[in-house]
Amino acid sequence: MSYVPATLRRLVTQRAGDKCEYCQFPQTASLFAFEMEHIIAEKHDGITESENLALSCPYCNRFKGSDIGSIDPETGQLTPFFNPRLQQWSDHFRLEGGTIVPLTPEGRVTAKILQFNLLERILERQQLSNSD
Numbered sequence: 001m002s003y004v005p006a007t008l009r010r011l012v013t014q015r016a017g018d019k020c021e022y023c024q025f026p027q028t029a030s031l032f033a034f035e036m037e038h039i040i041a042e043k044h045d046g047i048t049e050s051e052n053l054a055l056s057c058p059y060c061n062r063f064k065g066s067d068i069g070s071i072d073p074e075t076g077q078l079t080p081f082f083n084p085r086l087q088q089w090s091d092h093f094r095l096e097g098g099t100i101v102p103l104t105p106e107g108r109v110t111a112k113i114l115q116f117n118l119l120e121r122i123l124e125r126q127q128l129s130n131s132d
């Protein structure tokens with residue numbers, strides 16, 4: 001994993017509003033520092049620049065790894081993940097209670113592989129919305 005300079009990390013973090021760009025969890029409510037995620041992994045020639053970086057919580061970053069897509073469980077088609085630089089979160093997902101409901105093929109593969117709806121993650125989101 002390439003070194004990401006502090007100025008670039010700051011830009012990515014601010015642009016993301018200090019939230020995970022995949023699951024929208026706020027860094028301020030997390031015990032862990034969020035990470036610089038390569039949208040297209042370096043293994044696939046993704047480069048370390050603003051347009052290929054996203055702020056990611058440790059869960060999303062760990063589950064995504066160097067993957068860039070998966071097989072859509074509904075259509076069986078190879079489908080790229082949701083790309084936070086090119087797409088709007090609300091076009092692809094909806095939050096219902098603590099559950100993230102995917103709305104599109106990109107949403108479905110992203111929610112599945114990044115394991116958005118593990119019980120512990122749903123509970124964290126519910127706790128967060130109760131503390132507002």
Ligand SMILES: [Zn+2]
Nearest residue numbers: 020023057060
């Ligand atoms: Zn996340």
